[in-house]
Amino acid sequence: MKIGVVKETAPGERRVALVPETVGRLVKGGVEVQVEAGAGEASFFTDASYREAGAVLVPSAGEVLAQCDVLVKVQRPSVEEAARLREGAVLISFIPAAAAAELLPILTRRNITAFSMEKVPRITRAQPMDALSSQSTIAGYKAVLLGAAALGKLFPLLMTAAGTLAPAKVFILGAGVAGLQAIATARRLGAVVSAFDVRPAVKEQVESLGAKFLAVELAEKDTQDAGGYAKALSAESHRREEELVGRALKEMDLAITTALIPGRPAPRLITAAMVRGMRPGAVIVDLAAEAGGNCELTQPGREVVEGMVTILGPLNLPSSIPTHGSQMYSRNVSSFLAGILKDGALKIDFQDEVLKASCLAHAGEPRVQV
Ligand code: NAI
Numbered sequence: 001m002k003i004g005v006v007k008e009t010a011p012g013e014r015r016v017a018l019v020p021e022t023v024g025r026l027v028k029g030g031v032e033v034q035v036e037a038g039a040g041e042a043s044f045f046t047d048a049s050y051r052e053a054g055a056v057l058v059p060s061a062g063e064v065l066a067q068c069d070v071l072v073k074v075q076r077p078s079v080e081e082a083a084r085l086r087e088g089a090v091l092i093s094f095i096p097a098a099a100a101a102e103l104l105p106i107l108t109r110r111n112i113t114a115f116s117m118e119k120v121p122r123i124t125r126a127q128p129m130d131a132l133s134s135q136s137t138i139a140g141y142k143a144v145l146l147g148a149a150a151l152g153k154l155f156p157l158l159m160t161a162a163g164t165l166a167p168a169k170v171f172i173l174g175a176g177v178a179g180l181q182a183i184a185t186a187r188r189l190g191a192v193v194s195a196f197d198v199r200p201a202v203k204e205q206v207e208s209l210g211a212k213f214l215a216v217e218l219a220e221k222d223t224q225d226a227g228g229y230a231k232a233l234s235a236e237s238h239r240r241e242e243e244l245v246g247r248a249l250k251e252m253d254l255a256i257t258t259a260l261i262p263g264r265p266a267p268r269l270i271t272a273a274m275v276r277g278m279r280p281g282a283v284i285v286d287l288a289a290e291a292g293g294n295c296e297l298t299q300p301g302r303e304v305v306e307g308m309v310t311i312l313g314p315l316n317l318p319s320s321i322p323t324h325g326s327q328m329y330s331r332n333v334s335s336f337l338a339g340i341l342k343d344g345a346l347k348i349d350f351q352d353e354v355l356k357a358s359c360l361a362h363a364g365e366p367r368v369q370v
Contacts, residue, residue: 015329026334043326155186
């Protein structure tokens, strides 16, 4: 059984799918791990550290792709990579829905069994494999650092000989995985933090992190689905939310937006008019930029300045903290691998809830809808 790791080829991607620590555990479990030379360099894992962990270093990606039984990647494979992957191999990586139309025909033609880490359900048993959550934790943390760096103010209350500085006011919209980590990070830096989410269940978590939960009465009783995700709001609730957000934003120095409803465009929470009503020097960091943005003025991957307000729409933040991003992803993948490897050999049980939900292609056929 050979597990392959190649250097990521997507522009700007610095993470690596397996770090040496995980490789060591897999090798002890009786599998061979082939790593393309230099695969970990951008996340500061040296070839020597992989070798020490027991990996076989391979000079080129092509050799890994042609030989491995299981290829693990962070980003979806390129068309070229998919076409060079050994027929009948297993692929594990993020595979966004938008890439499926391009990749699925190649994967099915080549009999690849493809698992998407994006599709791992957020159920208790699958938590160790939940790469969306591990990477959102990193994004929430980094969003605060970006906001702090763009702000013309310090975060904490400071009493100095040069006078007293009021603490920065930070507002987090959407208190899921990224939002809760953003709250914790902003609090550690000394800001006064408030947050809003349509799911009242998160109020307690927000308050336990030392932030204030801004509540609004929504028209519907039930704002979350059976999986614990938010549902789209009615027009009346949306109006009430807009009113609350518009009022709160006038006082804020930094807003971080993370609102997400799975499978839908990002809900629009901040209008252009609200941005114009913000304090001079205020900053918005919109984590939902890739899904269309929670702010009307967000442009994915760009910095927009409206009057004296700066709006950042950063993409792929986990790649900007590549050592820990890789470490967490690697542990997620290793937990996933544990579910398909028995005594060093592949044993895939498609009745398993996690495998059923995350398998995109098997035996020449597409599986779950992407
Ligand atoms: P999550 O599902 O854990 O949290 C999303 C939260 O938004 C939920 O608590 C939900 O109740 C809330 N929400 C939904 N509609 C809302 C509304 N109308 N008003 C207020 N709150 C609302 O998702 P997670 O993992 O925290 O990700 C958050 C966002 O960050 C996603 O859009 C994700 O794609 C993005 N992300 C961006 C990254 C980047 O590098 N830019 C990296 C990782 C995640």
